[in-house]
Amino acid sequence: MDExxxxxxxxxxxxxxxxxxAAVQAEALVKHYRSRAGVVEAVRGVxxxxxxxxxxxxxxxxxxxKSTMIRMLTTLxxxxxxxxxxxxxxxxxxxxVARRRxxxxxxxxxxxxxxxxxxxxxxxGRLFGMSPRDSSARAExxxxxxxxxxxxxxxxxxxxxxxxxxxxLASALVHRPEVLFLDEPTTGLDPASRLTVWxxxxxxxxxxxxxxxxxxxxxxxxxxxxxxxxxxxxxxxREGTPAELKAELRKRGGLASDPTLDDVFLDATGRTRGHVAxxxxxxxx
Amino acid sequence: xxxxxxxxxRALREAWRTPEALLPTLFIPLFFLVVNxxxxxxxxxxxxxxxxKGQGYGAFQLPAxxxxxxxxxxxxxxxxxxxxxGYFDKLRSAPIPRTAIVLGRLxxxxxxxxxIAIALVLLGLVFGISIASGPxxxxxxxxxxxxxxxxFVGFMQLIALKTRSAAATNSGGLVFFPLxxxxxxxxxRDLLTRPMEVAxxxxxxxxxxxxxxxxxxxxxxxxxxxxxxxxxxVLGALMLALNVRLIRRYD
Numbered sequence: 001m002d003e004x005x006x007x008x009x010x011x012x013x014x015x016x017x018x019x020x021x022a023a024v025q026a027e028a029l030v031k032h033y034r035s036r037a038g039v040v041e042a043v044r045g046v047x048x049x050x051x052x053x054x055x056x057x058x059x060x061x062x063x064x065x066k067s068t069m070i071r072m073l074t075t076l077x078x079x080x081x082x083x084x085x086x087x088x089x090x091x092x093x094x095x096x097v098a099r100r101r102x103x104x105x106x107x108x109x110x111x112x113x114x115x116x117x118x119x120x121x122x123x124x125g126r127l128f129g130m131s132p133r134d135s136s137a138r139a140e141x142x143x144x145x146x147x148x149x150x151x152x153x154x155x156x157x158x159x160x161x162x163x164x165x166x167x168x169l170a171s172a173l174v175h176r177p178e179v180l181f182l183d184e185p186t187t188g189l190d191p192a193s194r195l196t197v198w199x200x201x202x203x204x205x206x207x208x209x210x211x212x213x214x215x216x217x218x219x220x221x222x223x224x225x226x227x228x229x230x231x232x233x234x235x236x237x238r239e240g241t242p243a244e245l246k247a248e249l250r251k252r253g254g255l256a257s258d259p260t261l262d263d264v265f266l267d268a269t270g271r272t273r274g275h276v277a278x279x280x281x282x283x284x285x
Numbered sequence: 286x287x288x289x290x291x292x293x294x295r296a297l298r299e300a301w302r303t304p305e306a307l308l309p310t311l312f313i314p315l316f317f318l319v320v321n322x323x324x325x326x327x328x329x330x331x332x333x334x335x336x337x338k339g340q341g342y343g344a345f346q347l348p349a350x351x352x353x354x355x356x357x358x359x360x361x362x363x364x365x366x367x368x369x370x371g372y373f374d375k376l377r378s379a380p381i382p383r384t385a386i387v388l389g390r391l392x393x394x395x396x397x398x399x400x401i402a403i404a405l406v407l408l409g410l411v412f413g414i415s416i417a418s419g420p421x422x423x424x425x426x427x428x429x430x431x432x433x434x435x436x437f438v439g440f441m442q443l444i445a446l447k448t449r450s451a452a453a454t455n456s457g458g459l460v461f462f463p464l465x466x467x468x469x470x471x472x473x474r475d476l477l478t479r480p481m482e483v484a485x486x487x488x489x490x491x492x493x494x495x496x497x498x499x500x501x502x503x504x505x506x507x508x509x510x511x512x513x514x515x516x517x518x519v520l521g522a523l524m525l526a527l528n529v530r531l532i533r534r535y536d
Contacts (some may be wrong), residue, residue, distance in 0.1 A: 074378055077536050099380040108371030114302045115295065126291040127379040155302075171375070 021088040023179045023210035024050035024073060029082035031068050031234075042068040044234035045082070050227075052178070055201065055211040057225030059218070061269055065234040066214040067107065070183050073212070074104045087178045100128070103172030103180040103209075107187060109164045113157035117148050117167050120156060121174060128175040135174070142170040146200060162193025169200055173209070180204060182213040186220060198224060218261040230268045238268040288381040292389025293396070299363055300397055310357045310401055314350035315408065321346045325471060336473045338502040344414045347405070348497035349470045351426075352490065354401050355434035356461045358454075360390050361441030365451045377535070387442070387528040394438045398431030418500045425510060426500045432517040433493055437461065439524025446531040464490045489516045 026048040033040040043065045050056040060066045071077035073084050075095040084091045087101040111120060118139050125135025143149045146166040156164065165185060172180055185201070186194040194217075201224055205211050215221055221228050222242050230238040238245055245264045249255070253267075265271075300307055326342040337345055367373040376386050406416070406427060416423045444457035467484045468491045474482055485491045496513020499506045 076374055076377055096380040099378060102378075104375070104378040106371050106374055108374075110371030110373075110375035112295070112299070112367070112372050113370070114299050119295075119298070123291060123295055124375075124379070127288055127376070127381050129380075 021052070022049045022085070023052045023054065023087060024048065024056070024212055025083075025085040026069075026073070027083040029069070029072060029084055030080045031065075031072055031077065032080045041234055043072070043231075046231070046234075046236055048229060048236065048239075050179075050210060050212055052210050053205075053208065054227060055205050055213070055225050057221035057228035058212065058214040058231065059216070059221055059228055059265060060214075060231040061271070062216075064231045064269075066231055067183060068234075069231065070106075070181055070212070070214055074102060074181050075099060076104075100175065101178045103175070103177035105165075105168045105172040105180070105182050105185060107183045109161075109168040111156045111164055111168055111171070114155060116153050116155055117143065117159070117163075118152040120167060120171055124171045124174040130175075138174055142173060145173075145203070146170045160193070161189050162196055165189060165193065165197050166200060169197070169204070173204065177209065179210045179212060182211065184214055184216060186215070186217065194220070218265055222261045230265060232269040238264065286385075289385040289388035289392060292376075292385060293392030296360065296363070296390050296393030297396060300360075300393065303363075306359045306362075307397070310354050310359070311404060314354040314405060317353060318343065318346055318350040318409075321349070321471075336476075336502075338417065340415065340417075340502060341413060343409065343412060344501050345498065346470075347409050347414055347501055348494045349465065349468075351402055351405055351430045351497055352433060352465060352494060354405055355398050355430050356437045356458070356465070358438045358441030358458050360394050360397075360438045361445040361454050361458075362451055364390065364442055364445045365449065365454055368445070368449050369451075377532075383532040384525075384529050386532055387439075387525060390442065391435050391439060391525070394435050395431050398434030399427055401434075402427035402430035414501065416501055417503050418505050422500045422505060425505075426497060429493065429496055429500070429510075429513055429517065432514075432521065436517055436520045436524055439521065439528055442528050443524070443531060446528065446535065464488055467491075468494050470494065489520060492516045 026046050029043055029046045029048075030041075031043040033042055046065075046069060058066055058069065068077065072079050073086060073091060075091050075098060079092050086098045089098040089101060091098040115123070121139035121142055122132075122135045125138050126132070130138065139152075140149075143152045146169060148163060148167060148170070151159065151163060156167065159167065169182075169185070172182075182201070186197050189197065198220070201211055201213070211224075213224070225242065227239070227241050228245070229236050240248070242261055242264075246258045246261065249259045249264050249267055250257070253259070259267075322341075322343045329337060329342045329345070331337050331339060331341050334342075364373070367376070406414075406423065410416070416426060418425070440460075441454060441458055445454045448454060448457075467481075467488045469477060469485055474485055474491065474495070477485060492512045493516055496510050499509035503509075
């Protein structure tokens with residue numbers, strides 16, 4: 001097995017960084033739901049460590065536990081057992097302290113369609129305790145960062161999907177968080193908008209923010225993430241850099257050339273291309 | 286409190302930018318006022334009906350219209366939109382007291398309730414209704430109506446937070462209609478049949494209606510006014526507590 005990549009076992013902290021505060025850390029994290037059918041074990045004991053300054057990708061098929069994980073880490077969902085820390089703060093014990101140190105942009109691009117882009121950002125600043133003057137200045141800065149200055153005074157309901165995503169990103173950055181959580185930031189976007197969001201994520205990361213993103217697009221993970229983990233059935237089944245994971249599969253499978261991240265994903269989740277194609281046909285029938 | 290206030294301002298912008306949701310709260314109560322007075326006005330002539338205190342039947346009916354106007358609870362439907370669109374999670378991920386999330390909408394509802402009550406009462410004045418309790422009575426009248434709208438939207442928000450469904454929240458609002466009719470809305474309580482009088486006496490809406498009516502028909506009668514404010518204070522505190530509890534447990 002290639003050094004650095006892991007199969008099933010959680011990854012150890014990055015050498016040389018042991019003892020430093022991780023940007024995101026989960027220890028034996030568990031989430032159980034009660035449903036009519038009984039107890040659903042959405043996350044079944046996840047250990048995870050994301051170092052400060054990383055762009056970390058969290059992958060998995062639908063229903064694997066990605067969104068449940070991100071919602072627990074961002075204080076939006078209660079934790080059944082285990083510990084989650086963001087920027088060293090226990091999210092269950094000190095949720096408000098943790099909230100001040102993280103930015104959150106969820107799958108739905110949580111925006112109020114009746115407000116303008118500028119109002120959205122100013123309000124977000126006020127909620128994080130900024131004065132009216134400071135929140136207006138910060139809104140202006142962010143509108144420039146995500147290139148929405150011209151559309152700033154238009155209502156959000158008239159924005160395109162890409163513009164909404166960029167505004168949502170900006171609103172997650174209002175309070176200069178140390179860690180930014182992005183839940184499927186490019187789902188539903190056209191290719192051009194997707195590339196723009198990628199550029200924004202890279203730019204945000206260059207400014208020093210740790211990025212934790214979930215995605216279903218393996219190309220996105222390959223392009224953006226320094227390290228990634230694959231979750232399936234509520235458990236981490238692979239963790240490492242994209243190169244490490246590909247090299248590990250190449251070695252284990254005796255392949256002539258490096259596999260793609262798609263191959264790593266299919267191998268990790270026990271799916272085959274035929275199985276996936278079959279699933280799609282069932283949905284569209 | 287600052288955060289509740291900025292969220293209240295946002296909720297007011299939301300209402301201002303959705304006039305189609307606001308206009309029925311004025312139009313429908315006016316419609317019922319006109320219809321009820323048209324149907325029963327001749328039965329209760331001002332000159333010979335003691336409980337009208339010299340005014341027309343419209344003055345007696347105005348409280349029912351004010352309560353109806355304050356019982357639309359459209360803010361709860363906006364809350365469902367926030368939940369469905371993900372903005373509610375955005376608020377929950379901010380370091381603000383959960384009370385502020387609830388209070389923001391309630392502050393906006395109070396302001397909207399005041400505006401609608403003032404508009405309805407002013408329209409009533411145009412059509413000959415007078416406020417016998419004077420300027421202070423006018424303030425208490427619109428204040429009590431607005432406070433009731435806060436209580437009612439608090440109740441609707443409970444349904445919204447519990448069900449996260451616009452359809453269920455809308456249906457929940459219909460609960461108010463039986464409560465509005467289990468009141469002395471056509472005649473005073475002592476003229477109701479015994480079973481209806483018992484039902485009306487158990488219904489908290491009755492005391493709010495009697496408080497409003499007293500402010501329109503009589504000088505300041507504190508024995509009618511104070512129970513009305515006590516009802517909205519108790520129910521308002523209960524709704525606030527239940528809303529905050531639900532948001533804290535919201536997963």
